[in-house]
Amino acid sequence: MNSLHTLIMNFAATFARELNAKAILISSDVMGEALVLEDEEIRSRIILVWKKNGNAIEPEEGFGGVIAIPNVNVTPVSQMKIAIIKGMAAGMFGTGDKMVCLSGAPKLDYVENIFVVDVDSEFAILASEDIPNIFEGVQAEVFDAVLNIALELAAQGREGRPVGTIFVIGDHEKVMELSRQMIINPFMGYSEDDRNI
Secondary structure (H helix, E strand, C coil), X not given: CHHHHHHHHXXXXXXXXXXXXXXXXXXXXXHHHHHHCCCHHHHCCEEEEEECCCCCCCCCCCCXXXXXXXXXXXXXXXXXXXXXXXXXXXXCCCCCCEEXXXXXXXXXXXXXXXXXXXXXXXXXXXXXXXXXXXXXCCCHHHHHHHHHHXXXXXXXXXXXXXXXXXXXXXXXXXXXXXXXXXXXXXXXXXXXXXXXX
């Protein structure tokens, strides 16, 4: 199996070099694959996409880093897209970047998928020059926490039931100026005229 690991990682390294990829994202489910790569320059571009399950993980010496994503049931492509969005919020990736992504089945410990994600085409609204940088002025930790909550709510709902919600990150005073409550707040003390439809 080691020869297969070596072949896959050498292909990923060549692929990343040919595409001038910013990074190689590897799911922690198949991290054993990265250990066989000898190329230090490519090895420094490897970022581990780690699904949180309570234990923190540190990358080995010479790797590019770790991006933690919630342990929710999504496709391998979605896992990588979540990681890339988090990387964009943290300033790791941006307009014009491409990433080579490797993922697979956790129980089998081998790569099943190798695919490329181009920020400009996959995240056009986030990378558009017509739209100001949506991450500007937003702390990466805040964005990370809100995205984790949103993903967990999407996967689990609340008390086992699906829920809908919206999260707004930014200037709360400006948000309040542009917002209004759509239903009557029973604790507000509205006058009879306001309550009478």
